[in-house]
Amino acid sequence: MTRIPAIAPALTALFAERSAHMVDVPVIQPADPFLDMAGEDLRRRIFLTESETGAALCLRPEFTIPVCLDHIASQAGTPRRYAYLGEVFRQRREGGNEFFQAGIEDLGETDAAMADARSIADAHALLSLALPGRGLTVTLGDQSVFEAVLAALGLPRGWRMRLARAFGSAEQLEAALADLANPPKASALPGRVAELVADGDRAALAAQIAEGMAETGLSPALGRTPDEIARRLIEKAELRSVRLSAEAFSALKAFLAIRASLDTAADVLEGFAASAGVSLGAALERFSARAQAVAGHGLPVGAIIYDAAFGRPLDYYTGLVFEISAEGAARTLVGGGRYDRLLTLLGATAPIPGVGFSVWLDRVEALRGGA
Amino acid sequence: MSITIALPSKGRLREQALEVFAKAGLPVEEPADQRRYRARVGGRDDIEVAFLSASEIASELGQGNVDCGVTGEDLVRETLAEWDAKVEIAARLGFGEADVVVAVPDIWLDVSTMADLDDVAAEFRQRHGRRLRIATKYWRLTQQFFSQMHGIQVYRIVESLGATEGAPAAGSADIIVDITTTGSTLRANHLRILDDGVILKSQACLVASRRERAAADAALLADVRARVRAAVA
Numbered sequence: 188m189t190r191i192p193a194i195a196p197a198l199t200a201l202f203a204e205r206s207a208h209m210v211d212v213p214v215i216q217p218a219d220p221f222l223d224m225a226g227e228d229l230r231r232r233i234f235l236t237e238s239e240t241g242a243a244l245c246l247r248p249e250f251t252i253p254v255c256l257d258h259i260a261s262q263a264g265t266p267r268r269y270a271y272l273g274e275v276f277r278q279r280r281e282g283g284n285e286f287f288q289a290g291i292e293d294l295g296e297t298d299a300a301m302a303d304a305r306s307i308a309d310a311h312a313l314l315s316l317a318l319p320g321r322g323l324t325v326t327l328g329d330q331s332v333f334e335a336v337l338a339a340l341g342l343p344r345g346w347r348m349r350l351a352r353a354f355g356s357a358e359q360l361e362a363a364l365a366d367l368a369n370p371p372k373a374s375a376l377p378g379r380v381a382e383l384v385a386d387g388d389r390a391a392l393a394a395q396i397a398e399g400m401a402e403t404g405l406s407p408a409l410g411r412t413p414d415e416i417a418r419r420l421i422e423k424a425e426l427r428s429v430r431l432s433a434e435a436f437s438a439l440k441a442f443l444a445i446r447a448s449l450d451t452a453a454d455v456l457e458g459f460a461a462s463a464g465v466s467l468g469a470a471l472e473r474f475s476a477r478a479q480a481v482a483g484h485g486l487p488v489g490a491i492i493y494d495a496a497f498g499r500p501l502d503y504y505t506g507l508v509f510e511i512s513a514e515g516a517a518r519t520l521v522g523g524g525r526y527d528r529l530l531t532l533l534g535a536t537a538p539i540p541g542v543g544f545s546v547w548l549d550r551v552e553a554l555r556g557g558a
Numbered sequence: 559m560s561i562t563i564a565l566p567s568k569g570r571l572r573e574q575a576l577e578v579f580a581k582a583g584l585p586v587e588e589p590a591d592q593r594r595y596r597a598r599v600g601g602r603d604d605i606e607v608a609f610l611s612a613s614e615i616a617s618e619l620g621q622g623n624v625d626c627g628v629t630g631e632d633l634v635r636e637t638l639a640e641w642d643a644k645v646e647i648a649a650r651l652g653f654g655e656a657d658v659v660v661a662v663p664d665i666w667l668d669v670s671t672m673a674d675l676d677d678v679a680a681e682f683r684q685r686h687g688r689r690l691r692i693a694t695k696y697w698r699l700t701q702q703f704f705s706q707m708h709g710i711q712v713y714r715i716v717e718s719l720g721a722t723e724g725a726p727a728a729g730s731a732d733i734i735v736d737i738t739t740t741g742s743t744l745r746a747n748h749l750r751i752l753d754d755g756v757i758l759k760s761q762a763c764l765v766a767s768r769r770e771r772a773a774a775d776a777a778l779l780a781d782v783r784a785r786v787r788a789a790v791a
Binding site for chain 2: 222223225226227228230231345348349352353356358359362366374376377380396399400403404405406409410411415416419420423500501502532
């Protein structure tokens with residue numbers, strides 16, 4: 188077992204001071220929630236095993252999902268702040284396979300601006316305690332602002348979804364934009380289907396598809412339904428007739444290039460909206476409220492950078508994402524964000540908003556050692 | 559001083575591999591008893607032949623337990639993590655051709671490309687309460703193609719140990735990643751290959767392990783490789 192970091196007792200004290208309660212979750216976890224949430228690509232990076240009865244188990248690769256599962260199982264009331272400090276296990280090419288992480292998950296707080304700001308402030312306080320005197324830079328992004336821009340530019344739903352999914356990956360966003368500017372050719376459809384698509388007759392199209400399913404022995408109860416296929420066929424046909432206008436394209440590019448310190452970011456966004464002739468409405472209000480809440484914690488706002496293109500391509504992140512890095516260190520020390528969809532995906536019966544962060548204590552320790 | 563060559567132990571692949579080696583001037587003296595798994599090359603006491611299953615050959619090559627062998631490129635890429643650090647493809651042999659492909663139910667008329675599949679996968683959970691399921695025995699190739707190449711993260715792989723093409727009709731998966739030669743099995747099961755859904759065009763290859771070896775063995779291996787290449791040129 189890896190040695191517990193020397194800073195651990197100080198961090199535990201900090202958590203208590205900030206009224207986040209330490210929670211302990213088992214090292215051995217069901218693997219499915221991780222693979223379901225983060226995707227199959229995680230499979231090669233975690234330690235998987237099997238129970239005697241064939242259930243897939245893994246060594247916990249992170250804390251957020253176990254803490255949320257634990258919260259759901261215990262039917263604890265909200266709002267509630269959970270803190271953790273412990274080992275996580277991942278297959279890595281370099282460095283060890285087991286290392287310590289600490290963090291806070293803030294579940295059920297309905298004042299999102301306040302909770303977002305507090306999460307950033309908690310993470311910042313933790314690093315300031317562990318690395319006294321070292322300059323820290325916070326980078327933050329916001330998926331909901333990007334989605335608001337897409338909506339304000341009047342992009343059709345199918346495109347908005349596709350672009351929102353690619354958010355955070357420059358490469359994929361580039362590819363998606365290229366496709367939209369120059370959509371691939373339609374593949375040929377059977378005559379009758381093509382007619383129904385052209386008519387936009389969804390019900391008749393669904394009936395036609397249902398017939399096809401019955402003929403080929405595919406049960407609509409087991410997977411995609413005829414109506415779902417019909418809807419998407421019609422939507423695709425509509426999208427083909429639309430082109431991303433040059434103005435919308437350049438507005439998107441201009442938006443994604445925005446980088447501003449948090450104290451000026453809301454103004455910059457407003458300026459962008461004005462020059463693009465759009466309104467970002469509620470998303471901008473939420474952004475401003477959060478920025479003000481962050482400033483209220485007395486953090487050095489000049490060292491908090493809003494990067495409009497910064498995001499994580501995982502479908503449970505819904506708004507804020509942030510990272511903190513330290514002067515003279517190449518690797519990110521903290522990753523955090525808002526995951527309002529996660530608890531429902533994990534089986535909570537009512538939606539529970541959540542925001543949290545995690546600190547790579549191994550990286551922090553390395554910096555402390557080198558200090 | 560000797561090297562070991564692994565050849566497929568069964569079927570057409572075995573016959574065709576033996577033909578190539580015979581043509582290369584390396585006739586394998588088949589054991590009198592077909593159930594024996596060791597043989598020699600005629601007139602050569604420095605080359606040993608081991609008959610193994612094609613997928614075992616890939617893993618034995620990866621571990622450096624044999625010097626070279628005949629197996630499918632699909633098995634090499636699937637069985638070995640960072641395959642090109644462990645083995646190299648010394649020659650493509652022109653038989654055992656098969657494509658590893660992504661196939662969807664033919665009635666998914668709205669899905670013809672990976673980008674379409676990305677759309678469908680993204681909304682799947684919301685509509686059906688579970689992720690899109692892919693039946694395959696090619697875990698690694700599927701992950702690389704979907705996650706790394708096409709940026710599709712949200713799907714689940716369902717392990718399939720045979721009759722993968724039946725999975726969508728049986729309801730155990732929505733789509734499949736499988737090997738096909740003529741496409742007739744896919745068509746018979748009302749499945750269609752996506753326009754950009756060919757993951758790998760595979761064929762039987764002479765594959766050499768990159769393990770360290772004595773100069774004499776390296777020279778021997780180079781000779782085998784040159785002969786096989788000439789035989790299939």
